[in-house]
Amino acid sequence: MSEEKKWGPEGAPERQEGPGYVPASPTKRVLAWMGVVYMVLILALSTYGLAAGTVLHGLAGLMLAPAFGAFAAIQLLKAVQLRRAGGSFARAAALGAVGVLVCLYSLADGLFSLAAALGG
Numbered sequence: 001m002s003e004e005k006k007w008g009p010e011g012a013p014e015r016q017e018g019p020g021y022v023p024a025s026p027t028k029r030v031l032a033w034m035g036v037v038y039m040v041l042i043l044a045l046s047t048y049g050l051a052a053g054t055v056l057h058g059l060a061g062l063m064l065a066p067a068f069g070a071f072a073a074i075q076l077l078k079a080v081q082l083r084r085a086g087g088s089f090a091r092a093a094a095l096g097a098v099g100v101l102v103c104l105y106s107l108a109d110g111l112f113s114l115a116a117a118l119g120g
Helices: 026-052 060-085 090-118
Strands: none
Touching: 026 060, 060 090
16 A cells, blocks of 8 residues: 655655765865866867867877876875875875876976967
8 A cells, every 4th residue: 555654843744864965085076177177178179179270289298187187186195094094105195296296297298289389
């Protein structure tokens, strides 16, 4: 037959208790921001390609910089988590530092290539 509904104090059905809102982990947030950066890059490069009628070449550094930045951020988050847990965080911190350096180098290379391709 039919189940009886539980009614709240004002005559409205009560909400059933569930797990509720669970926020995304910091790693998922970093990866989501990386995706946003890639969307903006691809939109800008494709818009320029359509407007100018030519494709920009030599922008591998610019396209790899968000991935290296996300890698560095994830490694640094891992180092913080290991430090809070009392574990050895030196390896994750070193990988994060290397990721930051590679990201900055890649970004600089990409921006110089972009400036050269645009005639600047």
